Amino acid sequence: GQQVMQIPQYQHVQEGEDFTTYCNSSTTLSNIQWYKQRPGGHPVFLIQLVKSGEVKKQKRLTFQFGEAKKNSSLHITATQTTDVGTYFCAAMNSGYSTLTFGKGTMLLVSP
Amino acid sequence: NAGVTQTPKFRVLKTGQSMTLLCAQDMNHEYMYWYRQDPGMGLRLIHYSVGEGTTAKGEVPDGYNVSRLKKQNFLLGLESAAPSQTSVYFCATQRGSSYEQYFGPGTRLTVT
Numbered sequence: 377g378q379q380v381m382q383i384p385q386y387q388h389v390q391e392g393e394d395f396t397t398y399c400n401s402s403t404t405l406s407n408i409q410w411y412k413q414r415p416g417g418h419p420v421f422l423i424q425l426v427k428s429g430e431v432k433k434q435k436r437l438t439f440q441f442g443e444a445k446k447n448s449s450l451h452i453t454a455t456q457t458t459d460v461g462t463y464f465c466a467a468m469n470s471g472y473s474t475l476t477f478g479k480g481t482m483l484l485v486s487p
Numbered sequence: 488n489a490g491v492t493q494t495p496k497f498r499v500l501k502t503g504q505s506m507t508l509l510c511a512q513d514m515n516h517e518y519m520y521w522y523r524q525d526p527g528m529g530l531r532l533i534h535y536s537v538g539e540g541t542t543a544k545g546e547v548p549d550g551y552n553v554s555r556l557k558k559q560n561f562l563l564g565l566e567s568a569a570p571s572q573t574s575v576y577f578c579a580t581q582r583g584s585s586y587e588q589y590f591g592p593g594t595r596l597t598v599t
Contacts, residue, residue, distance in 0.1 A: 382529075385527070407585065409587060409588075417592075418577060418590040418591060418592055418593050419530065419577070419579075419588075419590045420590070421587035421588065421589070424587060464529060464530065466530075468585065471584075472584035472585045473518060473535070473537050473581075473584055474520070474532060474535060474545065475532075475588065476532075476546075477529045477530040477531075478529060479527065479528060479529035480529050
């Protein structure tokens with residue numbers, strides 16, 4: 377089945393520093409979704425990217441979908457302690473009914 | 488609206504015991520999913536359903552069974568629990584194809 381590799385597995389930053397997580401696939405993706413899971417919580421949908429080269433912004437978060445639709449990234453500018461959690465990318469499988477999740481990047485932000 | 492609810496929130500089972508996890512949704516979504524989450528493994532799909540009365544296997548279906556007799560409910564059964572099934576189980580729903588998923592709060596299951 378489809379696989380998505382996510383790096384890094386873990387990152388610890390000081391508040392105010394930037395953060396980026398990357399999601400890579402060996403195959404072309406139809407679309408990609410990003411989720412955030414706070415410690416002890418459940419995954420919450422952030423965004424979906426569909427078009428080649430697409431860039432979307434949500435306040436301090438910038439999401440990109442690669443030109444070849446084989447990779448994606450999430451960048452957070454000037455992290456805050458509220459950004460703590462695990463960020464997952466998820467690729468839509470053919471048939472558009474299931475997702476394959478990356479293993480996630482855990483972000484820790486120190487004040 | 489409650490969204491997606493899961494029952495129970497916590498459970499401890501002994502090896503060989505059986506149990507059923509219930510997922511209920513009030514969003515009228517067609518698709519429902521069961522995932523398990525283990526440390527460092529992300530979310531892995533166990534079974535899913537694209538409509539009432541239909542189910543399909545996901546990535547890790549062995550040892551689990553499911554039923555979707557009503558649109559709003561999706562049940563996950565463990566017939567003979569094993570320690571390897573110790574995990575956090577999440578239910579999720581999706582309005583239709585190509586949409587985002589909404590997750591329940593999770594069930595933490597420990598099998599001793």
